[in-house]
Amino acid sequence: MGYLFRINKKATGTNNTIVDWSNTPHSTYDHGFVTKIEDTTTTQREITSIPSPFARIELVKEAFRKIIDGTLNNLTVDEVKKRLHGKSIYHKMVSDSLDVGQIFFNYPTMKDRVEIKVWNQNLINELLNSKNPSIRTYGSSLNMFLIQDAQGTDPYNFGKMQNIYILKYIGPEHKPMHIIGATSPATLFFSTANDETNISKYLCFGTDYAFDQAYSSLDQRDPEFLKYIFTLRYSITNFDTDFPEVSDYLDAVYYVLDNTLKTEIDNIQNNCYNLVNDTQSFIDSSYERLNVDITTNISQQVEINRFPIHYKNVHINGNTDFEIKATKATALSTTPLVLPVNTNNVYDNLEYYGCKFGRSFAIPYYDKTPLELRLLPGINIQYPYLTVSDFLDDKIILLPSELNKKDYFDGNFKSNIGSNEGYLLPLTRTFFKYFTTEDLMGKTPSGKNFIDIKQLASGVEVVLRIPISKCDIEYKRIYTFDVKADKENNIGAIVIAPEDFTIGVFPPVKFEKDNDAHYRIAILSDFNLNKECSCICHNERDSFFTPDYVVRNVDIENDIRSKVYILEKQTFDCAFVSLLSDQQGIEKKATGLLIPKFKQRLGSANLMFAIDLGTSNTHIEYTNDTNSMPQPFAFTKDTPQFSMVCKPSDTIKLHASGEFLPDAIGYDSQCHFPTRTVLCIDKNNAGINETEKGAYVALGNASPAFMYNIANVGSKYNEYIPNLKWSQLNTENEERIRCYIESLFLMIRTKVIQEGGSLAQTQIKWFYPISMSNNKRGLFERVWTTAYKKYFNPTGSPIAITESIAPYSFFQKTRADVTNIVTIDIGGGTTDIVVADTNGVKLITSMRFAADAIFGNSLVSVQNGPLNGIIKQFKDTFITNLNGFNDLQKMLIEKTANNIGNSSEVASFLFSLEENEIIKKNHLQDTLSFNEILMKDNSQKIVFYIFFSAIMYHIANLMKAKQLSAPTNIAFSGNGSKVISVLSTVKESLELLTTKIFSLIYNDDIKNINLIINNKNPKEATCKGGLFLTNVPTNITNVKSVLLGVNKTDLVEDQKYNDVSAFYDDIVKEVKTFMNFIALKIPKSISLSGEFGIEQKYIRLAVECFNKDLVPYIENGVNLKFQSKDVSREDIIEESLFFYPIIGVINDLSEQIYKANN
Secondary structure, rough: EEEOOOOOOOOOOOOOEOOOOOEEEOOOOOOOHHHOOOOOOOOOOOOOOOOOOOOOHHHHHHHHHHOOOOHHHHHOHHHHHHHOOOHHHHHHHHHHHHHHHHHHOOOOHHOOOOOEEEEEHHHHHHHHHHHHHHHHHHHHHHHHHHHHHHOOOOOOOOOOOOOOEEEOOOOOOOOOOOEEEEOOOOEEEEOOOOHHHHHEEEEEEEEOOOOOOOOOOOOHOOHHHHHHHHHHHHOOHHHHHOOOOHHHHHHHHHHHHHHHHHHHHHHHHHHHHHHOOOOOOOHHHEEEEEEEEEOOEEEOOOOOOOOEOOEEOOOOOEEOOOEOOOOOOOOOOOEEEEEOOOOOOOOOOOOEOOOOOOOOOOOOOOOOHHHHHHHHOOOOOOOOOOOHHHOOOEEEEEOOOOEEOOOOOOEEEOOOOOOOEEEEEOOOOOOHHHOOOHHHEEEEEOOOOHHHHHHHEEEEEEEEEEEEEEOOEEEEEEEOOOOOEEEOEEEEEEEEEEOOOEEEEOOOOOOHHHHHHHHEEEEEEEEEHHHEEEEEEOOOOOOOEEEEEEEEOOOOOOOEEEEEEEEEEOOOOEEEEEEEEOOOOOOOEEEEOOEEEOOOOOOOOOOEEEEEEOOEEEEEEEEEOOOOOOOOEEEOOOOOEEEEEEEOOOHHHHHHHHHOOOEEOOOOOOOOOOOEEOEEEEOOOOOOOHOOOOOOOOOOEEOOOOOOEEEEEEOOOOOEOOOOOOOOOOHHHOOOOOHHHHHHHHHHHHHHHHOOOOOOOOOEEEEEEOOOOOHHHHHHHHHHHHHHHOOOOOOOOOEEOOOOOHHHHHHHOOOOOOOOEEEEOOOOEEEEEEEEEEOEEEEEEEEEEOHHHHHHHOOOOOOEEOOOOHHHHHHHHHHOOOOHHHHHHHHHHHHHHHHEEEEHHHHHHHHHHHHHHHHHHHHOOEEEEEEHHHOOOOHHHHHHHHHHHHHHHHHHHHHHHHHOOOOOEEEEEOOOHHHHHHHOOOHHHHHHHHHHHHHHHHHHOOOOOOEEEEOOOOOOOHHHHHOOOOOOOOOOOEEOOOOOOOOOOOOOOEEEHHHHHHHHHHHHHHHHHHHHHHHHHHHHOOOOOHHHHHOOOHHHHHHHHHOOOOOOOOOOOHHHHHHOOOOOOOOOOOOOOHHHHHHHHHHHHHHHHHHHHO
């Protein structure tokens, strides 16, 4: 039973005139009514003015019928195609409804844009039971239409219907409750009457778009969808009866198909009809049933009239032009696609799995789905693809200054506004799964740069090009200040690095072999910011890895902190550095890519280096030819060994120079060799990775203190370790010695590589005094050899040379006119002597009597004691003269506070002032020259007189005891020899004194002895001489002699330290004989006042000091050797005992002079 509202005389099926709502025996939309109406319209508008909520179902059902419009008998294929492929509103309704069906069929690949909602007719009961009258009325209306339309022959199958499954559009440009279609109990599927052309481009089936103006018949669609509809037809019982219009439509479609498709459909029909009982239906074995999630844990099968529908088994068909053209093999079994996020006509005609890419695909800027699980945009096939945020980070780091383009890749940076800023590259790790750093620094196959960075007025633009088969995919991201980074919307933020920040790499060279590589990557910044910094490295062998690291500054928050990553036998081609910023901007954390452009220098040159590690100073020289003059180790700012990514702030530069390496080392630079033998370490070794486990690391948290006495670097957390050479033998000091030597070796090996040398062929020579005990020498030899094998040649060893022989070799090589020579190498701790004539070396000896005897704390194991008298006498003058130089003044005040400190180190500081760059710039080098002040002040001259005379007295007696002729020449070397000039700058006066001493000892009229004095760089003689030596003497015991010190003739033979106490009286007697010699005998023929400015009162004061009890000085000297574990009581005496009392007297005398003048 139906109802009609119509004014019509003799309406069809009645004899009455209907003037209002009346009953009719026919269905509401009985075909009888429709067929009597001649349709002459050509409108494209949707039919909507029908008063039924289910009218659309009937309209689509009618549209199918109208397209076929009768029998197909006697029609040609073209005539049938004409019916199928029309442009009428009916063709649109059928096409749109088929689009709905195809969306269901492709649902798993489109569910990012559509979702399925379930409408169950039982929901009408809920409406009917609602407390809201309006809702009850709505439910009543639905129920009325559903019941009346199911009556009779049930033409819409409402009686068989269980649910309607509605498609809700949720993609781009969606509207609230945006319904686009649903399942139909009468035609399988139906569409809405809404104009959906705006969203058509987001719903694509290959080359076909849903709801567009190009209507598509079933035969014009994806053959897989066509075959599924036929499979559905043959699988649903009574399909032709339940869906007669669709059945007729399918017959027409079949009629126009090619024979191949007809054969496939025939086979489908046979398979559906010929199944053996209890076997899975053909449709279920061919397709997956489509389910929809009702809740998180409950899903429901999508069905039409209780028959399940299915979705397309997704397989990649066709070709694509978007496969990444990687230069590296990928781990995935399939090659990922690279899809453009910006429209560009370059991409329009590229193949995209069965269709042209065009401009209709919305590629996301970011896809959080794991790569292998991603769905291709537009076609939603599971297949890996890459987009812009896979390659570009959403933040870029702006460095404090311009990038060091010489050593690091700048991303082809250009500026449109004339600025020279520097950025770390905003790339992600993903890039290096497919390409190398060489690729990034080069060009794509198209000839364009892989990356370009352009400075804009508002920020910076980064363009990255990823090659695919036919072109490059160009990804672009603009980074600006004061924005929140958003990778989903391609918004980039600039993170400004801290003002005090840098990244430095040592060494700036590329190694061919991993085993040759030893790198340090240092990040320096403020304490709290540095704690958040990190570094991840990459190379092609290991991929990504995080090296171990050490830190400097564990606990001082208001100072600079450094984190140093240690790469041992491991190369890296790039590093991802993460930082925390304190600068303006919304974003504070970021990661940037650092790519070094270091050059690999392969060479075979044989370089030789000589290292004179002295008590006070260390010197290095090198050569590549034994016949050429060696030169001091140096490098310039153009060839630094510690390469920083950008120009550092003054604060960072100071810390980098003081805790790692200065930007240059050489005579024209603030830092140069010779340099102080001082190790700078963090007071608190935090260990490897801050675990408090692990030793100090060379050029990590322990390094040569190149800024020592120049600037105050990290004084609250750094500790400066002097006296490495003669420190007590223990594990701690051995570790410090190792760090110092390894640091030198790391610098040397860098020099070798930079100069094209061979590491394995590099020769290292080091020096030791013969006064050094075999035990301590063994320690040094072990450390030198271990370091050499580690950094140069695992099968080689360095060459050890006595400090006595090397200077002689230098003078022999450089002064051919010099014969019968004595070389005296005066260092800070030892004086080494060689006596030679035309037939070679005749005598070698060594003693612990050198510059520290004058300036040191005198025969004590604890160096930080009462200050030496000379230091106390002059320190206040220097403190006053340093007004205006706050850092230097503060350093001196701290070193001498309360007249307690390490006197040798204070003296070193005072001597260094005249070479300080700041002092030079202010033209105060003469005013602040410790050497000049000592020369001009006569009060302490007596100390230098005693020092010089004691050495000459001892040598003369030893030579005479060995029956050697007095020398013709005496040559001085070693930094300690500079003190000679304090006694006198007049060479003739020194020669007069020397000749007189030898004449008195030999009791002969010795001719004038020529002194060879090098005040400019006296330490070079040892290193140069060592490099000149081609045949290093291995057995020096035959020429080594030690004068015992009890008289002028007795030599050490087998006397042991256990026997020393028996020699006390004789030693004292011999020392007092020396006192008479210099205080009485010498002055008879030489005016000490006239030649050296020594006043008589100071001579008398010296005599008083000599006449005190000298035995304690001997005891202290011997005990000091025991305490340092240099020797045991059972060891043979290795140096003269004569100098112990003299060291004590000198220290006492300088103190008495200080007191007399204050």
